[in-house]
Amino acid sequence: MSLRIAPARARDGVPTATVERLPSYLHVLERLRASGISTVSSADLAERSGVTSAKLRKDLSHLGSLGTRGVGYDVDFLYRSIADWLGVHEPMGVVIVGLGNLGSALATYRGFAGGGFRIVGLVDSDPAVIGRQVSCGDALVTVRPVADLPAVAATAQIGVIATPGAAAQDACDRLVAAGVEHILNFAPCFLSVPPGVEVRAIDVGVELQILAFRRRQAVHHTGAVSA
Amino acid sequence: MSLRIAPARARDGVPTATVERLPSYLHVLERLRASGISTVSSADLAERSGVTSAKLRKDLSHLGSLGTRGVGYDVDFLYRSIADWLGVHEPMGVVIVGLGNLGSALATYRGFAGGGFRIVGLVDSDPAVIGRQVSCGDALVTVRPVADLPAVAATAQIGVIATPGAAAQDACDRLVAAGVEHILNFAPCFLSVPPGVEVRAIDVGVELQILAFRRRQAVHHTGAVSA
């Protein structure tokens, strides 16, 4: 398979559902590449990503014609095509608010160091935590007080909220005031934000409840529980 | 508003998307109840949950006719109706595999203690971690070696994987072998499981990539980056 130039990429018109699956494909391709596999079929890549092959091909078709009929996809070329399309090479500054157990876990998370993310700030309100040095990938970052958030967030494009629920809206407001318009919220509450600001929420409690419901449903729920 | 009996609840035929939003509504209602608010309109509850009022009413309509036209929803009644329907009163045993930063954060997470979840086991492969006592809500739980997983998982209905990616599939296989059929996976990899086993995956790296893409899109990406 000869070296090819990635086609002109249209960012618009690609379904939301597709965009949200591309990072998973990228991740699987990264591992395939690392293990020296040079070609994959849609069936193989789909299975490793947990989707159907039809869905995978449809997703990829939105980025262009990236495979070879009768052969499959070149792992390296497909990896670079998706990475380029997503734009993962542009570095992203991340500020984390809240350095309890979860915030600390996120700060040291490998996914931040790799993948074009850089921790540019850590913020907490607890005097016992402020001043602590946290090892984020190859950099040491000092936890700073909430008062420093405007300065810290100035170089951040993405804010991560890992505070208790009661403090989350305040943290969010401060991030927004500092100009951060993309927020990942781990606190168990809904954040209200002005138009133009995007929040993605991950609520562990909600995920657990869904899973617990599925489990109850699976056992068919014979007999009534006590009222 | 007089005391009412919750209607017969049909668990089947309720859309997946609705089921996955019910825990959020429940959570908001919990806070409303705690703050002494006794009645909400669909518009109000929807805004606090981050959905539209039409969607909220449609969701709730699947559980029955729970509101009062011209008035709204009784907070306490609606809370109990959703809680009963989801079945949150049946206790769920949870086993966590992997007690690094993230696993520890999850073990001490308030959401496990409340909401009908009970940590019945903590497992890790690191001798430095094994034997450590972790405070999970009101109980102290001892971290046990991977070899003990079958015994530990015997009383668990839900497994949580918080290991590094490389160890996740092994952890998953062991959980499944121990009879756990509902798994929440925080490791950055796709888990393959036999039919009948359900996995919900939370990949922080993927969420970040999606958010980063949105950010890049928002600045409209004028001009080309260096090839």
Next chain:
DNA sequence: TAGATTGTTAATCGATTAACAATC
């Protein structure tokens, strides 16, 4: 050529939305 696998089509399916009749 024969076999394999993509990219695309058209049909199906499910979820969202706006509007409004029902009714408190």
Next chain:
DNA sequence: TAGATTGTTAATCGATTAACAATC
């Protein structure tokens, strides 16, 4: 009654799926 708000309908929208022509 008049005003408010639900529960439901029907239309719209978007995502998934199966099948297959294109083509390596």
